[in-house]
Amino acid sequence: MKYTLEGTNARVMAKAVQSLSKLGKELFIEIEQQGLQMRAINATQSAVGSIFFRRSMFEVFDKPPYSDFYCKISMKCCLAVFRNMSEVEYCELNLIDNQNSLQVNLRCKLETTKEATISIIDDQNINTNIDTAQRSNILLGDHKLFMDISNIFNSTEEELTLEANADSLVAKNYIEGTRVNDKFMRTQLKLKPKEFDRYQVIKNTVITFCIKEFRAFLLFGECLNASLSLEFDDAGSPCMLKVKKHGEIECLLIMSTLSPDDVSFSHDYCQQDLTVHQKDMRAAASKRKSSTPGPSVQQKRRQQDVQAEIDSSMESPLFQFRPSEAPSVQQARILAEVDTVVLIEDEAEAEALMLAAADAVQEACRLAPPKAVPEPAATPPLPNSTEVCFYNTDDVPATQSPELSPDVHGDDDESIPQSPERVPQMRTIFSRCFQSTYVPREPSPNSQAYAPNSDTED
C-alpha cells in the first residue's frame, strides 16, 4: 500500500509527528477510507492527541482493501526519520513485508534519496469513548492568542488553570484558594472575551489541565497558522483542543482536567492585603484556638466520603486500547502540587503569631532600659521569619511576649539570675538540630499522589 506526499505536505506531516512526539512514546497510525490518522497517548493516559490528514493531501493514496488498517510504531524512529525536512521534495510511505514494516522514502534536492524502514510493533490503536461533539463552553481564537497565554508561564510549569467567566478569561498557573509552595511565583493573565473569535461560556468554570500537551499542539497549530478552539464543560470532564485547516487537516487533543474533589480549598489562601496590625492577629488567633475545630475537620470528613465515590467511578478508564483488553493501569489523575491535608489554617496563624511575637520580643529587648536583672525565660528561642520552624501542634509556645515583671527586683539576693536568652541569629545552618521535635506540618507539597488513597480506614 502506497501513500505519497509532496514537499510542503510532507513537512506538515513531519511537524505533526514532532508535536505528537511530545505526547507519547509511540505513534499509532490508522489508515481509513477518508485519510490517514496519527495518534499518540501520553504516559499517564490523561491526554490523547490525534491528527487527521485527508486523502486530498496525498498524491497517491491506496485505500485499505478490506478494513481500516492500524499500526503502532516507535516514536523515536519516526522522529529520526522526519527530522530534517527542509530539503525534501517528495515523500513516499509504503507498507511492505506483508504489512510488518513501514518504509519511508524521502526524495530530496540534488537527487538525494533517504530511505528508512520502520518496523511495526503491533496493530494496537486507541479508542476514545469521549463524545467529541461540541461542549458547552467554547473558546475559538487565533494561535497567537493562545501562544501569548502559554508564553507568560515558565517553560517548566506543569499545569494551566483557566477560569472562564462570562466577561473575562483568566489563565493561571495555580488554583485560586489552594495552598502553594512558599517559593512559588503565581502568574495570571486576564483576557477579555473580545480578543477571541468566538467566546461562548455558559457557566462560570475553572478547569486545570497539563500544559505540556497543550503546548505541543499549540506548536502544531502555529505552524499551520490556524485558529484553535478550546472546548470544555466543567472541572473533571475532559476538555478538547481542536485545530482545523482547510478541511484537510483536523487535529484533536483530548485532555483530562483536574476534578474539584482532588483539590483542597481554603478561604485563607485567597488574596488578602498585608495591612493587619500584629495585635489584631494575636487576638483573632487566641479566639480561634479555643473554639471547636469545626470547619476543618468536617471538610476532611467530606473528602473521605467523596473518596469512596471516586473509587467507584474509576472503573472505566478514560481511554481504551484495541483489541479490547482493558489496560491494567487505572486512569491516573493529574493532581496539582497541593496536598490534601486540611488542618492548615490554624497552624498558619500560629506561625504568623510566632513571628509577631518574635518581633515584639526583639522590640522589648531593645527598648527596655538595660537592667542587671534579665527577664525570665518564658519561651524557647523564637524563630525568625526566614527560619523554617516545625513545631508539635500540641506545644505551640505561648503567644504573649515575656513581660518584665516588677517583682523580680525583690528576689535579687536569693535567686540566681538565669543565663541570658540566646538570640537566634538569622542564618542558623543547623537550625533543626536545636529544635525539640521535627514534625512536618503536612506532606511536602512536592509529593504528588498519582492515585487517591484507597484505604477505607484512612
Place this chain on the structure above:
Amino acid sequence: MKFRAQMKDPLYMREFQNIIATLSKLSKDCLMILGAQQMHLIVNEDQSSTSSPLVWVSIAATEYFPEYVMEAAHPDQDYIVLIMSSANLGRALSFLRGGGANSCKLKLQRIQFPCISVACSLLSTSSTEARDVLYDVPVTIIPASDWPTYVVPRVPPSQLALVLPSLRLLRSLIDKLKNMSPSLEFQANSDGELNVVATSEMSTVTSRFKRLLPRFLSADNDREASCLVDSRKASAFFTALQLANEELTIAIDREHSIHLQIDVRKDVMLHSILPAVCA
C-alpha cells in the same frame, strides 16, 4: 507594613526592567531595601561568591515611581527589607521590555506568604484590548532585628576617578583578558589615562585608554592610583550589564578596591565594588 508603587512611563519602565535584568544575571537572590524616598537593590552583599561582584542600585523613588507609598512595620522603623529571587522579579517585569506596557504596579501583599505582586497592563500588538498580567513574586521579609546584617554598601573612598565614555570596548577587552590572567591591574593617571594590564607567564598585555576625564577624590593631589582585581568578577560585571547607558566612572582606591559607577539617570545609580586581590 505597606508598600505600593506604580510606574507609567514606558521609558522608565524599560530602564527599571534593564536594571533588574542586570541584577538577575549577577546573582540568584536580590535584597531590596525600601526607604521613604529611595529604593535600594543589592546583589551579592555578602561577597561570598567568587565569581560575581557586589553590585547595588540606588533609585530615587520619585524618578521612576510617580506613586510610591512605603510604611514600615513599626512607626519608628525607616525601612522595609526584603529578599527575593532576582530571576522571578526579572520574569515578572519581562513585559516591560517590549514597550507595550501601559502601567506597572508593585504591591507588597500577603497571600499565604508575603510576596510582591507585579501587575502590568499590557497592550500587545495583536490585540486592541489591554490585558492584565499579574505575577506574585515570593519574598522573605527581614525583621528589624537582622537589619545590621543587611546594609546599603558605602561608596569606598578613592584617590582618583576617571570617566570612561563608552564601556563597550572595556567589556570586550576584559572578556578576552580574563582567559589570559586571573587578575587584572587597573592603573589610573591624573593625565586622564587608564591602563588595563593583564600579566601571564608568557606575556603582559596593556591596554591604554587615553584622554579620559579625571576627577580627584582625595584631598592630596595624587597623580596616580592602581589596583589589582579579580578578572572573573570584573568580566561578570560587564557581561551582566543590560543598560542602555554607556558611560562609566572608575574610581580607584589604591590597593583596596575599584568602585564602578554608572549613572543611569540623575538619582538612579548602579554601583559595583571589585575588591583588590593579591598578585
